[in-house]
Amino acid sequence: MDPQFDEFLHVPARLSIVAVLAPADWVDFGFLRDAIGTSDSALSKQLSALADAGYVIVRKSQDKRARRTYAQLTPQGREAFVRHAAALERIVALARTFDKQPAAE
Amino acid sequence: MNPHDAQSSLEDIRRLQETTKNEIVRRSFAMPRVIIVALGLFVTFASIDLETPWRLIGGALGLFLYVAVGIVYEYRASVQRQPIIQEVLYHGAVLIGICMIFGVGRTLAFALLDAPAHGLMSQAMFGAILASLAYVATAPVNRLVMRSFVQQGGRRS
Secondary structure, rough: OOOOOOOOOOEEEEEHHHHHOOOEEEHHHHHHHHHHHHOOHHHHHHHHHHHHHHOEEEEEOOOOOEEEEEEEHHHHHHHHHHHHHHHHHHHHHHHHHHHHHHHOO | OOHHHHHHHHHHHHHHHHHHHHHHHHOOOHHHHHHHHHHHHHHHHHHHHOOHHHHHHHHHHHHHHHHHHHHHHHOOOOEEOOOOOHHHHHHHHHHHHHHHHHHHHHHHHHHHHHOOOOOOHHEEEHHHHHHHHHHHOOOOHHHHHHHHHHHHOOOOO
C-alpha cells in the first residue's frame, strides 16, 4: 500500500466532503449536503470525525433569517487530501504501467 | 486498494470539485448580480452631466449599488473563496474597459447625435447606456475568464 494513502480519509463520505471543500475557503452545510447527496445527520457525523482529526474547521454564524454552518479544510486537511489524491494517482498509474508491459514485450 | 477503486475515487473527487467550482463561477456572474452591477454603472455614469446635488446623489447611489451587490452576494454565498490576484486585476481591467466604452459612447453621442454636455439626455446618458449594455453583453466572456481563474486556483488543492 502507498505510504501516503490515508485510510481515515478514504471513507467515501469523508473523501467526498474533503473534495467539495478543497477548491473553496468556506462551504455552506446545505451546499455540502446537496453536493454529496447525504442527510444532515450523516454529514454532521462525518464533519465531526474530520474536525476531531484536525482536517476540518466548522463555523456557525447567525444570519437574520437562519443559523448557518460553514466548513473549511485546515492546512493539515488540505495537505492530507493532496497526499491521498497523489497516492490514488500513483496506484492508477502503476496499474497502467503493468497493463502496458505485455503489449510492449 | 485495487486500481479500479482508485480510479473511481479520483473520478468522484474531480466531479465533486467541479460542483464547487461551478457554484463559485455561477455565483460570481449570476444574471441578477450582473444586472444590478450594470444598473449601478449606469446610474454612476449617467449622473456625471447632472447638476449638483443630483450628480453627487447619482454617483453615490450608483457606487452603493455596485459595492452593495458584491458584498451581499459574497456574504450569502454557499461557497466562499478568496479571489486570486489575477482575478482582482481582471476585474480592474474590466472596469477600465467599461470606463473607456463610456468615453467612446459619450464622444459618439456628441459627434453623431449632437447630444448636449449637460442635463438628463446628455452625452453622459448615452455613454452610460452603452457602458452598462457592454457590461451585460460581456458577462458570458467574463464568466469564461472567471472559470479559468477558478480552475487555476483549484490546482493548489
